[in-house]
Amino acid sequence: MDIKLINIGFGNIVSASRVIAIVSPESAPIKRIISDARERGQLIDATYGRRTRAVIVIDSGHIILSAIQPETVAHRFLAHKEISNEV
Template identity: 75%
Template sequence: MEIRLINIGFGNIVSANRIVAIVSPESAPIKRIIQESRDRGRLIDATYGRRTRAVIITDSEHVILSAVQPETVAHRLTSRDQAETPAPAQ
C-alpha cells in the first residue's frame, strides 16, 4: 500500500490513508470528541494558535485540529486521488 500525505496547513502533513472523517468543530458531539481525546492524550493541535476550522479523525483514534476549512482539506485529498487515477483508455 502506498503512503499518501496531505497538507493540513502551516506545513503540517497527515497520512491520507489513516483519515476516517473531516468534520467541522461547531457541533456539541464533535466538541465532546475533542475534549475526550484531549483527556486521553490523543489530541494533536495543528492550528498554531488560530481558530479550529476542521477536525480530522483518524483510524488510530487520534483527533487532529486544523485551521484550514474542512472543504479545503477534502479538496486536497480528492484532487490528489484524481491526479493519481489513470485516465480511461479511448
C-alpha cells in the first residue's frame, strides 16, 4: 500500500487517501462544522495564525484549517493523483 501525501501549506502534509472534502470556510454551515470540531477536540489548525482559506474534512471526523486557497489544495491533490495513475 502506497501512502500519498498532499502539502497543505507551511510544510504541513495530509494523507490524500483520508481526504473527504476541501471547502471554503465562508458559509454558516462550514463555520458551524469548525466550531463543533473545536468543541470535540478534533480541529487541527495548520494556518500558523493566518486567515483560514480552506477547510479540509478527513474520514476520521477531524477538520483541518489551511491558509491556502481550496483550489490550490485541490490542484495539488489532483496533480498528485494524475502522477500516481501514470506510474
